[in-house]
Amino acid sequence: MRIVEPWIKVEKIDGIKIMKRIERACRTCYRSEGSITEDSYKKLLNNCITRGHESVLEHEKVTVRIYNDIGSYKDLTRHRFANFSVESTRYCSYDKDKYGNEISFINPVYIEDKEIYETWKNTMQEIEKSYIKMKQLGATTDICREILPHSTAAEYTMTANIREWKHILSLRTTKHVHPSIRQVLIPLLKYFKEEMPEIFNDVAYDEEFKPEYYAELKIEEEI
Numbered sequence: 504m505r506i507v508e509p510w511i512k513v514e515k516i517d518g519i520k521i522m523k524r525i526e527r528a529c530r531t532c533y534r535s536e537g538s539i540t541e542d543s544y545k546k547l548l549n550n551c552i553t554r555g556h557e558s559v560l561e562h563e564k565v566t567v568r569i570y571n572d573i574g575s576y577k578d579l580t581r582h583r584f585a586n587f588s589v590e591s592t593r594y595c596s597y598d599k600d601k602y603g604n605e606i607s608f609i610n611p612v613y614i615e616d617k618e619i620y621e622t623w624k625n626t627m628q629e630i631e632k633s634y635i636k637m638k639q640l641g642a643t644t645d646i647c648r649e650i651l652p653h654s655t656a657a658e659y660t661m662t663a664n665i666r667e668w669k670h671i672l673s674l675r676t677t678k679h680v681h682p683s684i685r686q687v688l689i690p691l692l693k694y695f696k697e698e699m700p701e702i703f704n705d706v707a708y709d710e711e712f713k714p715e716y717y718a719e720l721k722i723e724e725e726i
């Protein structure tokens with residue numbers, strides 16, 4: 504059994520370029536492309552967002568790759584305007600060499616009580632033992648997945664347009680949301696706030712969530 508930390512990879516974006524491309528698309532509505540200046544996108548985006556003319560944000564998209572527990576994608580895949588490619592628990596057989604012949608579980612670092620944490624850990628160990636035993640007895644991966652818990656680590660790629668990201672990040676970074684999701688999405692929101700302040704600055708998040716719980720955010724050319 505491996506206890507692993509979550510991470511989120513995001514493709515390297517140029518926020519100003521994204522916002523300028525949205526501006527250019529939006530100005531089609533008023534045929535005001537001639538009014539574009541170095542920073543005209545700021546006022547235009549502000550007007551669009553405050554007036555609810557948000558469909559223009561759908562012209563641009565961002566893809567991320569997330570390594571987190573199954574529970575996190577169970578919740579995130581409810582968002583109908585995002586696209587997902589999720590590691591298959593039907594196909595990936597964790598007793599294989601490729602996976603180190605073991606199951607990886609995401610460390611629930613936010614469980615602060617030692618006794619509760621130990622109980623979680625012991626349970627994961629028992630689950631892994633049973634998974635391997637079932638495999639040895641000839642069970643298919645389909646059958647073995649029945650005993651995988653929410654804590655099982657999995658990778659998924661998620662793509663959404665800017666409007667949907669704004670919606671998802673508004674809903675999924677508050678204190679009402681499971682900590683495993685806050686771990687990955689608060690760092691992403693902070694990155695978007697830096698890159699695209701005119702779009703994301705008004706999105707509130709759980710500022711009391713401890714930064715030491717944040718997942719590592721990796722910014723890469725190719726994810």
Ligand SMILES: Cc1cc2nc3c(=O)[nH]c(=O)nc-3n(C[C@H](O)[C@H](O)[C@H](O)COP(=O)(O)OP(=O)(O)OC[C@H]3O[C@@H](n4cnc5c(N)ncnc54)[C@H](O)[C@@H]3O)c2cc1C
Nearest residue numbers: 578580581582583584585667670671674675677679680681
């Ligand atoms: C804190 C929290 C707790 C939750 N608890 C539960 C729970 O206990 N059980 C449960 O089942 N779910 C739960 N959910 C999931 C929630 O009900 C939504 O299914 C999920 O968040 C997707 O949100 P959405 O529909 O706004 O988003 P998206 O699917 O991303 O849609 C974006 C927006 O498009 C519009 N839209 C999309 N489809 C339609 C449509 N068919 N008709 C009209 N407008 C549409 C809406 O404005 C919507 O907000 C919870 C979510 C949160 C954030």
